[in-house]
Amino acid sequence: MSQSVFTHLPACFDGFPGALLHLSPGGRVIESNGHLERELGKPVVGERFSEIIDAESCGEKWDRVLAAASSTGAPSTCELVLGKGETMLEPKAFSVLWDAESSFIWLVQHPSDRRMDNVRQQVTEVNSELASAQRGLVRERERLAHSLADTERSNRALDEFAHAISHDLKAPLRSVANYARRIEEGLGAQLTGEPRAHMELLRTQVERMKDGAHIAEPNEGDRERDRAVPDPVASSRSIAQRAVSPCITI
Amino acid sequence: MTAVAVVNPAEHYGAYLGAIRSGDRRRAFQVMDAARDAGLDLAGIYLGIFQPALREIGCLWQNNELTVAEEHLATAITQAAMARAYERAFTWRTDASRRLMAACVDVERHEVGLRMLCDLLDLEGWHTTYLGATVPSESLVAMVRRLRPDVVALSAALTPHLPRLRTVIAAIRDALGDARPLIIVGGRPFLDDPSLAQRLGADLTAQNAVDAVRLLGERVSRAR
Numbered sequence: 001m002s003q004s005v006f007t008h009l010p011a012c013f014d015g016f017p018g019a020l021l022h023l024s025p026g027g028r029v030i031e032s033n034g035h036l037e038r039e040l041g042k043p044v045v046g047e048r049f050s051e052i053i054d055a056e057s058c059g060e061k062w063d064r065v066l067a068a069a070s071s072t073g074a075p076s077t078c079e080l081v082l083g084k085g086e087t088m089l090e091p092k093a094f095s096v097l098w099d100a101e102s103s104f105i106w107l108v109q110h111p112s113d114r115r116m117d118n119v120r121q122q123v124t125e126v127n128s129e130l131a132s133a134q135r136g137l138v139r140e141r142e143r144l145a146h147s148l149a150d151t152e153r154s155n156r157a158l159d160e161f162a163h164a165i166s167h168d169l170k171a172p173l174r175s176v177a178n179y180a181r182r183i184e185e186g187l188g189a190q191l192t193g194e195p196r197a198h199m200e201l202l203r204t205q206v207e208r209m210k211d212g213a214h215i216a217e218p219n220e221g222d223r224e225r226d227r228a229v230p231d232p233v234a235s236s237r238s239i240a241q242r243a244v245s246p247c248i249t250i
Numbered sequence: 251m252t253a254v255a256v257v258n259p260a261e262h263y264g265a266y267l268g269a270i271r272s273g274d275r276r277r278a279f280q281v282m283d284a285a286r287d288a289g290l291d292l293a294g295i296y297l298g299i300f301q302p303a304l305r306e307i308g309c310l311w312q313n314n315e316l317t318v319a320e321e322h323l324a325t326a327i328t329q330a331a332m333a334r335a336y337e338r339a340f341t342w343r344t345d346a347s348r349r350l351m352a353a354c355v356d357v358e359r360h361e362v363g364l365r366m367l368c369d370l371l372d373l374e375g376w377h378t379t380y381l382g383a384t385v386p387s388e389s390l391v392a393m394v395r396r397l398r399p400d401v402v403a404l405s406a407a408l409t410p411h412l413p414r415l416r417t418v419i420a421a422i423r424d425a426l427g428d429a430r431p432l433i434i435v436g437g438r439p440f441l442d443d444p445s446l447a448q449r450l451g452a453d454l455t456a457q458n459a460v461d462a463v464r465l466l467g468e469r470v471s472r473a474r
Contacts, residue, residue, distance in 0.1 A: 135333065142342035
């Protein structure tokens with residue numbers, strides 16, 4: 001059993017917020033200040049440090065750092081991922097220091113500020129949400145452009161329909177009006193009371209429908225207004241109202 | 251006959267890597283825009299520039315040449331560059347009938363690969379829903395129940411996360427039975443050993459996002 005190397009440290013290191021490890025030149029943990037044990041939930045003294053870290057991502061990295069520390073004795077810094085069962089801990093930064101007798105290696109974790117860790121985590125999450133929101137906006141913008149093109153096509157079709165209807169209505173309405181007039185003239189004084197009132201109402205309604213037929217053709221002002229408010233339901237209702245409002249209320 | 255110029259992503263890769271390595275967002279965007287102007291499509295930009303650049307960033311971290319902070323910055327720049335490239339490539343499709351839901355399993359934070367898959371599927375006329383990184387298993391299964399996608403894409407970039415992936419796949423199978431969606435998995439461990447996918451209970455894995463788009467196109471019919 002090696003002597004407790006931590007007794008050689010100043011007292012202030014008792015409260016050091018990061019891990020302090022004392023390793024053999026081969027990388028085996030001789031002493032620990034208990035920080036990693038608490039975090040990993042398992043003992044680390046006696047273990048090779050390479051078995052504590054995630055070998056897949058950091059194995060070769062640690063080997064290189066250890067070899068450099070052993071050969072040059074120069075201090076270096078590295079970030080390593082520690083393994084905790086099925087969970088990977090966030091990478092931790094360590095300074096690797098060679099002791100004065102060149103027989104031990106000190107591994108000193110850079111203390112991290114939980115507040116900064118939280119901020120970094122939040123920034124990462126906000127970045128991810130921003131990336132999702134950007135894509136959502138792109139999709140919605142494209143969908144709206146597509147809907148607008150559809151609406152404009154529908155409005156053009158409605159305009160054409162209204163134009164055709166107005167022309168198709170004029171001829172039969174003119175015939176109805178002419179026949180009504182001939183009946184009134186033919187019957188002359190025989191047409192009295194309620195029948196005469198019905199005939200007058202018929203002519204009046206026909207005249208109103210004839211007036212309405214040309215109103216059913218939307219003018220340029222109407223089209224501009226429809227373009228400004230690209231609502232297919234509203235546009236359809238507007239055209240329908242122009243076509244029939246002189247005759248009936250909808 | 252008009253000659254079509256073949257664009258080599260490698261011409262832009264080095265410049266892009268240099269930009270994200272130095273944390274130069276503007277330069278990274280310029281390189282990406284130049285690649286696109288040269289005729290490279292979204293898949294070419296993703297697989298020919300972004301993916302190898304991020305892998306190299308990971309290698310540089312492993313070589314102790316970059317810090318985690320620098321690596322995160324490079325990833326954040328690439329996320330922004332991807333959104334920029336996506337915006338320029340996306341066109342609305344009215345025939346988007348196939349649905350995919352994507353998520354990184356609980357504690358998994360490497361999400362760029364899944365983003366690439368979702369973006370490329372969007373362009374192919376899929377309707378994709380990306381849930382994000384580190385999605386808790388219960389939430390993920392609840393979303394699968396609610397959205398009933400044709401495909402669930404799950405990512406685990408690190409080997410220690412594979413048991414969680416297996417648990418999530420089993421939970422989806424238990425929750426939906428025969429009506430369960432097709433499950434595709436991806437991440438570094440599956441590149442090294444594709445047979446892992448089947449052993450974990452998934453239906454498919456792919457070597458990259460373009461490969462995944464092709465495989466899913468073959469497996470999921472357009473009319474559903």
